[in-house]
Amino acid sequence: MINTSNKSIQIAGGGIAGLTVALQLKKSNFNPIVYEKETEVGGGRDGDYEGLENWIFSKPVPDFFNDFGINFNRLTTFPINQFVVHSQNSKPFTIYNKHPFFYMVSRGKKSNDLDFQLFQQCKTHGVQFEFGKKAPDSCQIIATGTTRAAAFIQGTNFETMLPNQVHLLLGKRFAPKGYAYLIILNGRGTLATAFKKSNNLKSDSFKNSMNYFNSMGLKIPPGKPFGGRGSFSLPIGPMQPPYKIGEAGGFQDYLFGFGIRMSMMSGQAAGLSIMGKKRESKKIIRALNQKRRLSFLNRIIYEQLSDERMVGFVKKLSEKTNPLSILGDAYSWNFKNILRWINLGQQYEVRPT
Numbered sequence: 001m002i003n004t005s006n007k008s009i010q011i012a013g014g015g016i017a018g019l020t021v022a023l024q025l026k027k028s029n030f031n032p033i034v035y036e037k038e039t040e041v042g043g044g045r046d047g048d049y050e051g052l053e054n055w056i057f058s059k060p061v062p063d064f065f066n067d068f069g070i071n072f073n074r075l076t077t078f079p080i081n082q083f084v085v086h087s088q089n090s091k092p093f094t095i096y097n098k099h100p101f102f103y104m105v106s107r108g109k110k111s112n113d114l115d116f117q118l119f120q121q122c123k124t125h126g127v128q129f130e131f132g133k134k135a136p137d138s139c140q141i142i143a144t145g146t147t148r149a150a151a152f153i154q155g156t157n158f159e160t161m162l163p164n165q166v167h168l169l170l171g172k173r174f175a176p177k178g179y180a181y182l183i184i185l186n187g188r189g190t191l192a193t194a195f196k197k198s199n200n201l202k203s204d205s206f207k208n209s210m211n212y213f214n215s216m217g218l219k220i221p222p223g224k225p226f227g228g229r230g231s232f233s234l235p236i237g238p239m240q241p242p243y244k245i246g247e248a249g250g251f252q253d254y255l256f257g258f259g260i261r262m263s264m265m266s267g268q269a270a271g272l273s274i275m276g277k278k279r280e281s282k283k284i285i286r287a288l289n290q291k292r293r294l295s296f297l298n299r300i301i302y303e304q305l306s307d308e309r310m311v312g313f314v315k316k317l318s319e320k321t322n323p324l325s326i327l328g329d330a331y332s333w334n335f336k337n338i339l340r341w342i343n344l345g346q347q348y349e350v351r352p353t
């Protein structure tokens with residue numbers, strides 16, 4: 001049980017999850033203090049484009065942000081209605097949807113970056129920060145990011161004169177049990193490959209992806225390399241103090257690694273619980289856990305696909321009039337998914353946080 005009588009709440013970690021809950025608590029007259037081990041917010045992700053998916057949750061991305069009090073129009077974002085899909089052995093094809101598949105958002109410390117905007121809001125409302133310090137053990141909220149690693153991401157951010165474009169690259173050669181992507185928007189590009197950990201930790205996926213695009217005439221200049229990791233195991237259970245939110249609590253889409261919206265929602269749930277709004281908090285956690293279970297299921301299925309079947313599936317999707325809604329179905333508890341869960345879900349690791 002958290003003692004909130006003096007309304008002082010210590011938060012470990014100043015990432016998306018920690019900033020979201022700090023802002024919410026401050027707006028509700030608590031005194032949050034954020035401990036961030038780095039010397040600033042957003043430095044680790046500066047210059048990175050990340051995707052805000054538009055199919056896992058029914059609320060459209062712009063409304064979602066506005067509901068959190070973050071003016072979506074202030075963020076550097078790009079709606080992505082179409083992208084080109086590539087693989088080793090098939091001709092590239094385009095997949096299109098009337099409503100955006102996702103919005104790319106710029107991460108980092110520039111004025112319209114997501115991290116900076118959240119930080120600014122926190123500052124404006126008077127949230128206290130302690131930078132360059134490891135958080136004390138007494139923190140009631142843990143938002144320190146992932147500690148486990150089941151998947152890796154390796155990439156580079158670069159400047160370019162190439163026109164705006166988004167590409168998805170599939171197959172073992174480029175991203176074993178994962179995917180690679182190239183995003184170029186307004187003179188800035190990100191090339192990255194997200195792949196599953198294997199016994200052979202040294203991976204050529206990034207080099208292979210780079211060579212593939214170079215061979216197509218999409219020259220990737222030297223840039224700023226980055227790396228990261230994610231966990232595909234599925235922690236479930238009620239949210240209890242100390243509240244683990246964001247990736248520290250395993251709040252992530254296990255299929256593609258989307259974590260931004262889930263980090264924000266888990267932060268919101270922790271904040272509501274501290275405010276005594278237990279029922280609302282539980283409702284959010286229940287919704288998040290349902291999506292996580294489904295994403296876990298989708299990952300199991302994805303990992304069983306051969307390269308050919310994986311590309312075949314996306315090709316079929318590209319022939320539909322509304323591929324976004326088909327993606328949405330894969331994240332809904334319909335009859336087909338319940339049966340899948342009964343058959344597959346029990347065989348894999350499901351453990352409490």
Ligand SMILES: Cc1cc2nc3c(=O)[nH]c(=O)nc-3n(C[C@H](O)[C@H](O)[C@H](O)COP(=O)(O)OP(=O)(O)OC[C@H]3O[C@@H](n4cnc5c(N)ncnc54)[C@H](O)[C@@H]3O)c2cc1C
Pocket residue numbers: 012013014015016017018035036037038049050051052053133134135143144145146153226227228229245246247248252257258259260261263
């Ligand atoms: C390369 C990469 C690409 C991604 N792409 C996407 C994408 O396209 N779309 C998407 O939705 N998601 C994406 N994700 C996932 C998404 O970025 C994360 O889910 C989200 O940022 C997690 O936020 P968080 O606040 O939980 O953790 P983090 O962002 O990891 O923040 C944790 C913070 O805690 C600090 N910290 C850690 N330990 C301590 C300590 N002991 N004391 C004090 N501070 C500490 C860290 O310095 C850090 O600032 C990507 C992740 C990576 C790595």
